[in-house]
Amino acid sequence: MIEDNSSLNTRDLEDKRFIEQSFPVKDKKNIIQKPLVIVSESMRNGDMYYATRFLAPDPFIYLCYPYERRDILIVSQMEYERARKESVVKEVRSSLDYGHDLKTEELIIKILQEEQVEAIEVPGYFNLYTAEALRKNGIEVIPVDEVIMTKEREIKNEQEIGYLKKAQSACEKAMALAISVIGRSTVNGNVLMENGAILTSERVKACIEHALIDSGCTCDGGEPIVACGKRAADPHFSGSGPFVANEPVIIDIFPRLKAERYFADMTRTVVKGEPEKEIEEMYEAVLAAQNAALAIVKAGVTCRDVHNCVCDTFEERGYDTIRTGGKKGFIHSTGHGVGLNVHEKPSVSDNEYVLQKGNVITLEPGLYDPEVGGVRLEDMVLVLKNGCENLTRLEKKLAV
Amino acid sequence: MIEDNSSLNTRDLEDKRFIEQSFPVKDKKNIIQKPLVIVSESMRNGDMYYATRFLAPDPFIYLCYPYERRDILIVSQMEYERARKESVVKEVRSSLDYGHDLKTEELIIKILQEEQVEAIEVPGYFNLYTAEALRKNGIEVIPVDEVIMTKEREIKNEQEIGYLKKAQSACEKAMALAISVIGRSTVNGNVLMENGAILTSERVKACIEHALIDSGCTCDGGEPIVACGKRAADPHFSGSGPFVANEPVIIDIFPRLKAERYFADMTRTVVKGEPEKEIEEMYEAVLAAQNAALAIVKAGVTCRDVHNCVCDTFEERGYDTIRTGGKKGFIHSTGHGVGLNVHEKPSVSDNEYVLQKGNVITLEPGLYDPEVGGVRLEDMVLVLKNGCENLTRLEKKLAV
Numbered sequence: 001m002i003e004d005n006s007s008l009n010t011r012d013l014e015d016k017r018f019i020e021q022s023f024p025v026k027d028k029k030n031i032i033q034k035p036l037v038i039v040s041e042s043m044r045n046g047d048m049y050y051a052t053r054f055l056a057p058d059p060f061i062y063l064c065y066p067y068e069r070r071d072i073l074i075v076s077q078m079e080y081e082r083a084r085k086e087s088v089v090k091e092v093r094s095s096l097d098y099g100h101d102l103k104t105e106e107l108i109i110k111i112l113q114e115e116q117v118e119a120i121e122v123p124g125y126f127n128l129y130t131a132e133a134l135r136k137n138g139i140e141v142i143p144v145d146e147v148i149m150t151k152e153r154e155i156k157n158e159q160e161i162g163y164l165k166k167a168q169s170a171c172e173k174a175m176a177l178a179i180s181v182i183g184r185s186t187v188n189g190n191v192l193m194e195n196g197a198i199l200t201s202e203r204v205k206a207c208i209e210h211a212l213i214d215s216g217c218t219c220d221g222g223e224p225i226v227a228c229g230k231r232a233a234d235p236h237f238s239g240s241g242p243f244v245a246n247e248p249v250i251i252d253i254f255p256r257l258k259a260e261r262y263f264a265d266m267t268r269t270v271v272k273g274e275p276e277k278e279i280e281e282m283y284e285a286v287l288a289a290q291n292a293a294l295a296i297v298k299a300g301v302t303c304r305d306v307h308n309c310v311c312d313t314f315e316e317r318g319y320d321t322i323r324t325g326g327k328k329g330f331i332h333s334t335g336h337g338v339g340l341n342v343h344e345k346p347s348v349s350d351n352e353y354v355l356q357k358g359n360v361i362t363l364e365p366g367l368y369d370p371e372v373g374g375v376r377l378e379d380m381v382l383v384l385k386n387g388c389e390n391l392t393r394l395e396k397k398l399a400v
Numbered sequence: 401m402i403e404d405n406s407s408l409n410t411r412d413l414e415d416k417r418f419i420e421q422s423f424p425v426k427d428k429k430n431i432i433q434k435p436l437v438i439v440s441e442s443m444r445n446g447d448m449y450y451a452t453r454f455l456a457p458d459p460f461i462y463l464c465y466p467y468e469r470r471d472i473l474i475v476s477q478m479e480y481e482r483a484r485k486e487s488v489v490k491e492v493r494s495s496l497d498y499g500h501d502l503k504t505e506e507l508i509i510k511i512l513q514e515e516q517v518e519a520i521e522v523p524g525y526f527n528l529y530t531a532e533a534l535r536k537n538g539i540e541v542i543p544v545d546e547v548i549m550t551k552e553r554e555i556k557n558e559q560e561i562g563y564l565k566k567a568q569s570a571c572e573k574a575m576a577l578a579i580s581v582i583g584r585s586t587v588n589g590n591v592l593m594e595n596g597a598i599l600t601s602e603r604v605k606a607c608i609e610h611a612l613i614d615s616g617c618t619c620d621g622g623e624p625i626v627a628c629g630k631r632a633a634d635p636h637f638s639g640s641g642p643f644v645a646n647e648p649v650i651i652d653i654f655p656r657l658k659a660e661r662y663f664a665d666m667t668r669t670v671v672k673g674e675p676e677k678e679i680e681e682m683y684e685a686v687l688a689a690q691n692a693a694l695a696i697v698k699a700g701v702t703c704r705d706v707h708n709c710v711c712d713t714f715e716e717r718g719y720d721t722i723r724t725g726g727k728k729g730f731i732h733s734t735g736h737g738v739g740l741n742v743h744e745k746p747s748v749s750d751n752e753y754v755l756q757k758g759n760v761i762t763l764e765p766g767l768y769d770p771e772v773g774g775v776r777l778e779d780m781v782l783v784l785k786n787g788c789e790n791l792t793r794l795e796k797k798l799a800v
Contacts, residue, residue: 078732214606223618325496
């Protein structure tokens with residue numbers, strides 16, 4: 001399993017299409033007998049974009065015969081010419097050829113009738129209403145836990161790694177700017193000031209977003225987190241209002257390259273002023289947990305091993321963890337895959353997934369205490385045969 | 401039906417929650433006997449955000465007893481404190497209280513067992529895999545075509561209209577800037593120049609995005625369309641490369657207010673230089689079609705009436721339309737609802753939906769010809785009892 005997938009590292013998405021390289025005929029285990037149908041937009045759905053390389057905000061239909069290495073795209077007349085020009089799928093049809101103003105279900109039934117298909121596989125996230133309408137019309141609909149694209153997307157090829165590095169480089173530039181804005185601010189009583197105005201989360205977020213636009217990125221996965229003080233103990237609190245001196249600021253940036261569509265993801269925590277002793281200790285613990293994880297990540301290690309290693313480090317220092325049902329301390333997973341989605345497989349948590357060469361994952365331990373605040377550090381790493389390459393270069397320093 | 405819904409115009413989302421105001425007990429027709437379950441993130445899913453006002457990038461669970469006016473949010477431990485602070489749902493539970501690292505399906509089954517619920521309604525877009533897992537455990541799962549939130553969201557209350565106007569104002573500011581950048585450019589042979597450099601789609605898009613950030617907006621619904629020349633005949637072509645003089649540029653901007661989460665949507669078409677006669681005629685036809693639609697939109701008129709009125713205008717002038725199976729000319733619908741999603745109900749196309757006071761819809765006729773290019777004009781309007789209020793104020797002028 002591991003060896004088969006890592007051989008996919010030689011794929012080149014631009015030159016040869018997904019459908020032409022997947023499902024090697026000699027590997028009988030992987031043969032899917034039934035055609036696969038996905039109905040989705042492709043701005044958020046990484047599987048759909050991965051298979052078609054056609055970016056569209058509204059749902060369209062992808063029909064794929066993996067064994068025959070043939071696939072078909074069915075789009076509205078409005079999208080037809082663009083799909084023909086932009087998609088890697090060679091066979092593109094207009095829904096108008098099946099009739100005027102058909103409902104999605106009616107359209108799919110007509111297509112499957114024309115194709116003489118009586119049974120299809122669909123992703124687990126397939127629309128329940130649509131599935132039932134197809135079944136009422138005699139079509140067998142089989143949801144699979146993980147479609148072939150989701151599985152393939154776990155292993156990045158050279159081109160994808162290049163995109164992830166490019167996104168990460170833009171991310172670090174924006175992060176460095178955010179940290180420098182906070183570093184250059186002045187302490188005035190309790191709050192931070194910038195050019196005579198109170199420095200806010202909103203202001204730093206805007207700086208980050210402007211920098212990302214100039215690097216060809218979008219924040220369509222969500223606005224950056226710039227959260228200061230005790231509310232930063234809620235890991236996904238986006239942050240708002242004035243910065244408080246001497247309190248930790250969590251900065252979590254996850255931009256996407258507009259053209260290439262790949263994400264990056266990183267987090268730093270900084271304090272302007274004098275950090276409290278508790279925060280300093282939390283920071284040291286988080287750094288130690290991340291370094292411990294970085295030291296063991298390599299092909300063949302399970303996600304559970306990595307997650308446990310982070311939990312061990314925290315528990316040794318007396319912090320609660322999610323493993324022991326803790327409601328503060330380390331209360332989330334260790335990381336996640338990054339690619340066409342900012343959160344994709346594998347989940348670096350308590351599961352048996354075996355890391356493989358070509359996985360790109362985050363390592364982002366954090367500690368949270370509603371009485372004190374939060375600390376999180378996140379790097380994005382490429383899993384290699386004998387270790388990992390940290391794609392995140394920016395230094396880690398608490399006081400700025 | 402129409403009157404019941406428009407009475408919802410007095411709702412105030414901030415003061416009184418969805419669950420407390422919907423489903424009037426006296427209106428027996430609307431009573432849903434079975435609890436409703438939605439499992440989704442809420443950054444894209446407008447229903448989920450509408451019901452919970454809790455913004456989260458990863459899926460969480462919403463369980464609602466409409467008849468009892470009670471609802472429950474179940475989130476991960478990591479999101480628990482934030483959900484308690486940010487959501488309008490008063491009863492928030494942590495998934496950790498049901499067990500450690502449960503699969504979504506296991507978690508839902510445990511919740512429903514605890515609640516003694518044996519049958520649920522779910523939205524049509526509910527995950528098929530999850531539905532089947534619940535059914536295997538004896539839970540009846542009934543997909544409904546349209547959940548109550550989707551229906552309610554069609555009619556905007558005063559507060560929502562305020563948000564849409566605010567988003568529209570930011571949108572117009574960005575549009576005016578984009579048009580002024582093109583207007584101030586100089587013609588050099590075939591291309592447009594700005595400060596000695598060739599003016600590109602990418603450059604104008606970046607101007608728009610910077611302006612939107614400064615107005616508190618995000619482009620997470622997709623980057624703006626800035627498409628010049630013949631490729632603009634593909635309605636969703638995003639645009640790239642140098643601007644060509646004397647050719648139409650379609651600018652379509654659809655930002656979202658970051659804090660309030662509501663969208664705006666507008667389109668203008670401009671030419672720098674001397675537009676071809678064909679483009680001038682197309683522009684006049686599009687403007688006439690839009691004015692015809694603006695003149696008939698009011699409560700009680702069907703979407704089909706509005707769409708037909710646009711098609712009539714085009715066909716009278718000799719253009720093909722989608723109604724007659726045209727593959728160029730007017731090849732899309734007349735418009736769509738705008739709110740927490742950029743495309744939401746009602747669809748202003750060939751359907752029987754009766755417009756109601758409080759609908760906010762776009763009117764966006766366009767003409768496309770691969771040999772010439774594209775022209776589209778889009779305004780966002782509020783449907784009133786005796787007409788409509790055009791929320792889009794910016795002038796329409798082809799030559800700049």
